[in-house]
Amino acid sequence: MSIVDIRHIVFDIGKVLIHYDPHIPYSRIIPDEAERSWFFANVCTHDWNIEQDRGRSWEEAEALLIQDHPEREEQIRAFRRHWHEMVPHAYLETVELMERLIAEGRDVTMLTNFASDTFREAQKRFPFLTLPRGVTVSGDVGLIKPDIEIYRTHARSFGLEPAATVFIDDSLANVEGARAAGWHAIHFTDAQRLRADLAAYGVQPLAGLHGMATAEASVAQP
Structure with a gap:
């Protein structure tokens, strides 16, 4: 993959930052x-x-x-x-990676399929969900991934240039939806692979910027 000018990084939440299993x-x-x-x-x-x-x-x-x-x-x-x-726990390695990106001054937002009320509950339990510049919650906007309109809504809301945006999601369908909207996208499997995939886009966060939100995430309780 050739290095492109990535200026916006967008994270999914469920099964990327926090575990979900009904x-x-x-x-x-x-x-x-x-x-x-x-x-x-x-x-x-x-x-x-x-x-x-x-x-x-x-x-x-x-x-x-x-x-x-x-x-x-x-x-x-x-x-x-x-x-x-x-939603019993966070994926601490991915959370730490996101924190590092934010600490370095990179533009980080979130785009998630989430009911409005349960998302606010999740923010209280997992404080790192308040750290990015903002979030588009599907339940708030009446659109769900992989509908191309939710990606366009997110880009308009946060002033993202699609060609300079990379999206991270565990769902391949949602990844393809982002690509259809003109974004770059990474299919998330684990934090180690994510670091390599981001590096291929020229995004290599420095080590040693472990934040307090990660520590809080490790003790989040129902």
Whole structure:
């Protein structure tokens, strides 16, 4: 990859900066693995949950499922009630890398598929989510990745030049969405690979700028 002039770095959040796994509380709520798999495939599905990321209220979302699955009401309501258990910890190496970029004066923002209320909850639990210059939350703008309009909205909101922007996301579909918007993009797998991918773009943060937010992230509790 040839070195380009990257002036804007945009981070996804879930599975890049913080861990997310709805099976954590549901392994207790629905202990039987086969039943739990059925529940996520037929009741609280990915497609159902993504609409909260698009801005639908939890009240409406729960009502829709309870209407079709009244016998599952408590399990349905448990999704929001136990959401905090689904995000148990930060990815400290990635957080530290982001902190270093910010400490060096680089322009760092975030673009995330996240329900509005759970994102504000996450910011309280993980203070490093307040460090970048700003964030576009899908639930706030009514758009979700990989819709090209959310990338354009983010670029307009923060004055980003697409050709000078690199986006980091764990979802290949979201990476392709960023590229369709004219951004450079990195498919995140782990912090070590991310450092190498950023270096290929000429972005090599210095070592030794470990910030307090990383230390706080390591002790964030539900």
